[in-house]
Amino acid sequence: MAEMITDKTMDEIEILAKLHLTEDEKEKSRQDLQQMLDYVDMLNQLDTSDVEPLTHIFPIKNVFREDVVLESTPKEELLKNAPKEKDGQFLVPKTIG
Numbered sequence: 001m002a003e004m005i006t007d008k009t010m011d012e013i014e015i016l017a018k019l020h021l022t023e024d025e026k027e028k029s030r031q032d033l034q035q036m037l038d039y040v041d042m043l044n045q046l047d048t049s050d051v052e053p054l055t056h057i058f059p060i061k062n063v064f065r066e067d068v069v070l071e072s073t074p075k076e077e078l079l080k081n082a083p084k085e086k087d088g089q090f091l092v093p094k095t096i097g
Helices: 009-014 023-044 075-079
Strands: none
Touching: 009 023
16 A cells, blocks of 8 residues: 555645645545556566567657659749739738738
8 A cells, every 4th residue: 555645745745736635525535646656556566578668659760751852933923822912922811910
């Protein structure tokens, strides 16, 4: 069984978490935390000597394509798609007053 949670520990948790608990809420929280610690203690008793360490549950591999530099589309050809153009740039409506 895990170490028991004391009133002092609950007071410290309350301060650190910036909580203001009633006595009933403190007792309920103490019971919940104690159950969690008991469960972790139970897990610590499992034999994991034959289990390989794991850093991630999914295989890690790069799914992105290689960054290949290609020739760019000429500016004049791109500006043909612009509804309005000024000084070799797209002309857009003003969006900030």
